[in-house]
Amino acid sequence: MSAAFVREQTLPPRAAPFAATGAKAWVMQRLFATPRDIAMTVIGFAAFVLIAMPLIRFLFLDAVWRGENRDACAHVLTGACWPFVAAKFNQFIYGFYPLDQLWRPNIVFALGAVLLVPLAIPSAPLKRLNALLFFVVYPVVSFVLLTGGNLNPEHFILGYVIRLEDHVDFVWHGMRAAFWLDYAFSSLALSLAVALIGRVFGTPISTALKVMVGFFALLALLIAPTDADFGLSWVETREWGGLLVTLVVAVTGIVAALPIGILLALGRRSEMRLVRWASVAFIEFWRGVPLITVLFFATYMLPLFLPGGANIERLVRALIGVALFSGAYMAEVVRGGLAAVPKGQYESAAALGLGYWQTMLLIILPQALTNVIPGIVNNFIGLFKDTTLVQIVAILDLLGQIRSAFSDPNWASPTTLYTGFAFAGAIYFAFCFAMSRYSLFLERRAGASQLRMETNRT
Amino acid sequence: MSDLASVQGASAVEMSGVNKWFGSFHVLRDIDLTVKRGERIVICGPSGSGKSTLIRCINRLEEHQEGRIIVDGVELTSDLRSIDAIRADVGMVFQQFNLFPHLTILENCTLAQIWVRRRPKAQAEEIAMKYLTRVRIPEQANKYPAQLSGGQQQRVAIARALCMNPKIMLFDEPTSALDPEMIKEVLDTIRGLAEDGMTMLIVTHEMSFARQVADRIIFMDEGQIIEINRPEEFFAHPKHERTKRFLSQILD
Ligand SMILES: Nc1ncnc2c1ncn2[C@@H]1O[C@H](COP(=O)(O)OP(=O)(O)OP(=O)(O)O)[C@@H](O)[C@H]1O
Ligand SMILES: [Mg+2]
Numbered sequence: 270m271s272a273a274f275v276r277e278q279t280l281p282p283r284a285a286p287f288a289a290t291g292a293k294a295w296v297m298q299r300l301f302a303t304p305r306d307i308a309m310t311v312i313g314f315a316a317f318v319l320i321a322m323p324l325i326r327f328l329f330l331d332a333v334w335r336g337e338n339r340d341a342c343a344h345v346l347t348g349a350c351w352p353f354v355a356a357k358f359n360q361f362i363y364g365f366y367p368l369d370q371l372w373r374p375n376i377v378f379a380l381g382a383v384l385l386v387p388l389a390i391p392s393a394p395l396k397r398l399n400a401l402l403f404f405v406v407y408p409v410v411s412f413v414l415l416t417g418g419n420l421n422p423e424h425f426i427l428g429y430v431i432r433l434e435d436h437v438d439f440v441w442h443g444m445r446a447a448f449w450l451d452y453a454f455s456s457l458a459l460s461l462a463v464a465l466i467g468r469v470f471g472t473p474i475s476t477a478l479k480v481m482v483g484f485f486a487l488l489a490l491l492i493a494p495t496d497a498d499f500g501l502s503w504v505e506t507r508e509w510g511g512l513l514v515t516l517v518v519a520v521t522g523i524v525a526a527l528p529i530g531i532l533l534a535l536g537r538r539s540e541m542r543l544v545r546w547a548s549v550a551f552i553e554f555w556r557g558v559p560l561i562t563v564l565f566f567a568t569y570m571l572p573l574f575l576p577g578g579a580n581i582e583r584l585v586r587a588l589i590g591v592a593l594f595s596g597a598y599m600a601e602v603v604r605g606g607l608a609a610v611p612k613g614q615y616e617s618a619a620a621l622g623l624g625y626w627q628t629m630l631l632i633i634l635p636q637a638l639t640n641v642i643p644g645i646v647n648n649f650i651g652l653f654k655d656t657t658l659v660q661i662v663a664i665l666d667l668l669g670q671i672r673s674a675f676s677d678p679n680w681a682s683p684t685t686l687y688t689g690f691a692f693a694g695a696i697y698f699a700f701c702f703a704m705s706r707y708s709l710f711l712e713r714r715a716g717a718s719q720l721r722m723e724t725n726r727t
Numbered sequence: 728m729s730d731l732a733s734v735q736g737a738s739a740v741e742m743s744g745v746n747k748w749f750g751s752f753h754v755l756r757d758i759d760l761t762v763k764r765g766e767r768i769v770i771c772g773p774s775g776s777g778k779s780t781l782i783r784c785i786n787r788l789e790e791h792q793e794g795r796i797i798v799d800g801v802e803l804t805s806d807l808r809s810i811d812a813i814r815a816d817v818g819m820v821f822q823q824f825n826l827f828p829h830l831t832i833l834e835n836c837t838l839a840q841i842w843v844r845r846r847p848k849a850q851a852e853e854i855a856m857k858y859l860t861r862v863r864i865p866e867q868a869n870k871y872p873a874q875l876s877g878g879q880q881q882r883v884a885i886a887r888a889l890c891m892n893p894k895i896m897l898f899d900e901p902t903s904a905l906d907p908e909m910i911k912e913v914l915d916t917i918r919g920l921a922e923d924g925m926t927m928l929i930v931t932h933e934m935s936f937a938r939q940v941a942d943r944i945i946f947m948d949e950g951q952i953i954e955i956n957r958p959e960e961f962f963a964h965p966k967h968e969r970t971k972r973f974l975s976q977i978l979d
Contacts, residue, residue, distance in 0.1 A: 613821060613823050616821065617819070617826075617827075619786075619814060620786055620821075620888075621839035622812070623838075623842060624811060627842050627843075631838060639829070
């Protein structure tokens with residue numbers, strides 16, 4: 270026989286051999302396949318009984334469900350006192366927001382959900398409009414609804430020099446002509462000044478003017494609603510609290526963190542030395558300081574340094590602190606993503622004649638950000654939990670509100686404390702778990718494109 | 728495209744006294760090279776001799792430190808606007824394809840048309856389809872780069888460059904990352920361009936391809952141009968000792 274071999278028949282593909290299916294096979298394979306599996310199963314089951322059973326007893330079996338005050342719970346030592354949560358529910362969610370105005374935060378909650386859900390579903394249509402509504406319109410609407418708006422700003426820029434209000438006292442729906450004349454003249458003057466400076470560097474005057482005037486017109490569109498009088502009563506942020514404050518702080522931080530982080534990360538890789546150093550200094554400063562210190566500083570020290578700072582709301586100051594803090598952390602995550610984009614991507618973008626911002630926005634960032642989705646969401650989750658630190662500057666978020674309710678003698682019972690913490694834990698867990706799952710979903714969706722990048726690199 | 732060849736006059740690329748260093752390493756030494764419009768130049772030489780660096784200087788992916796480079800009548804200086812304009816007119820194809828992995832084939836081909844050439848999307852797509860047809864993969868337009876074979880990806884990269892209607896095409900070892908059976912389809916595509924009169928500078932080790940396509944072959948070693956010759960002469964009677972040694976190694 271010769272050593273050569275020539276196949277005469279090609280083989281058709283066969284189905285892969287599958288092990289037995291069914292519930293019993295599943296149990297045997299997953300739980301009791303080897304002695305080690307059996308041991309792990311037993312240990313796991315024991316742990317479940319030891320930990321989960323008392324929890325279930327506390328939360329459900331032994332829990333008190335009905336009652337008007339502490340008497341209902343006073344005798345129960347091993348069960349949750351749910352009537353406490355029910356009685357304080359409004360406080361936990363809204364803080365001391367006026368009861369007859371609760372429809373306002375309710376609209377804000379509902380609108381947020383209505384806009385966020387389609388934004389989060391990749392296949393939902395009108396993404397651009399949706400994003401515009403969520404990131405630009407929604408914050409303004411929420412601000413007006415929650416505070417009441419009708420800010421009546423005094424001056425813009427020129428107004429500090431020329432006191433227009435002494436001469437013009439026309440008011441239209443809460444918007445004072447004096448301010449808006451000031452705004453119009455100031456922005457025109459600023460635009461002209463910028464255009465003239467730009468001309469020195471070779472930008473045509475008409476282009477610069479168009480850009481600047483457009484910018485101020487858009488800014489006016491954002492300011493006007495906060496100035497107008499919609500007949501809403503003014504609710505001071507001191508009266509806000511509970512989940513409302515938690516969400517305001519967290520959402521502001523999350524929405525601000527990404528753009529700030531991207532700009533800082535790009536700055537850190539910039540070829541302009543000044544930009545690079547400034548970014549590094551900024552990032553390292555905020556990363557080197559605990560959030561508690563930031564909040565303390567923003568609340569108690571800043572007014573001492575800034576004469577104008579004294580007027581800024583306490584909550585606003587905390588929000589700015591949280592946004593800058595989380596932005597600095599986000600910058601480092603984004604930087605990791607940028608570093609993972611191969612050099613060839615920059616080169617082929619440059620070879621096609623794309624400029625810096627075009628390259629970054631169209632080519633590099635989409636890849637860099639999908640690379641680091643887990644890191645980004647991780648940051649969001651951390652930030653969400655860190656919002657509880659605002660208690661340190663006497664802002665009562667969800668946890669703060671719950672803790673303050675413990676001191677109510679009306680509800681002093683053996684398990685009030687545990688019940689409150691269980692409730693807080695459940696809410697924080699729900700939000701963080703949802704974010705975590707959503708990140709997994711995004712990652713899996715990006716999995717295909719990840720694979721695309723790998724193969725492209727070989 | 729064939730009308731490009733007939734536009735005589737200024738040369739496509741003029742390099743005179745070009746020197747470049749990476750740190751203290753002298754990577755390009757006194758390069759003098761004039762490429763006429765419609766001319767096909769093949770550059771070969773041992774690894775590390777500066778071939779890539781030379782052609783990357785032409786669209787300023789690398790910056791030269793001494794000498795002058797004039798591309799299509801415009802001198803390369805540090806003026807950013809002239810650089811972007813030149814880059815849009817000079818197409819480049821890389822060894823690693825460098826397609827944008829997050830975009831479809833069609834989007835890869837339309838992106839720069841829309842953002843650099845300011846073409847409306849519909850027109851950009853029409854042009855993209857024209858060149859994808861030309862490189863014989865119009866049916867892949869809606870796939871992502873990773874779903875294509877290496878040879879197909881490289882042809883997309885060529886189509887993407889052509890969509891910008893470049894006056895000059897640079898190829899840096901376009902077939903070196905490909906499996907042997909895909910090399911031919913890419914070389915055939917480039918050959919087609921050559922027949923249309925595109926000005927091209929091609930770095931390659933495919934010597935039989937060089938023999939067919941090149942008007943002139945450049946041999947580089949240690950950052951210098953050692954020899955420039957017509958292909959017949961280059962292979963039959965290499966002048967320089969190093970060229971002979973290189974050819975004997977590469978042609979076995
Ligand atoms: N960015 C860089 N920094 C420092 N040295 C570099 C850089 N790019 C290339 N070099 C060096 O310059 C020399 C020439 O590189 P170049 O890539 O131009 O060679 P090449 O002829 O294209 O080689 P190959 O055939 O391997 O592609 C090499 O020694 C390389 O190590
Ligand atoms: Mg090379």
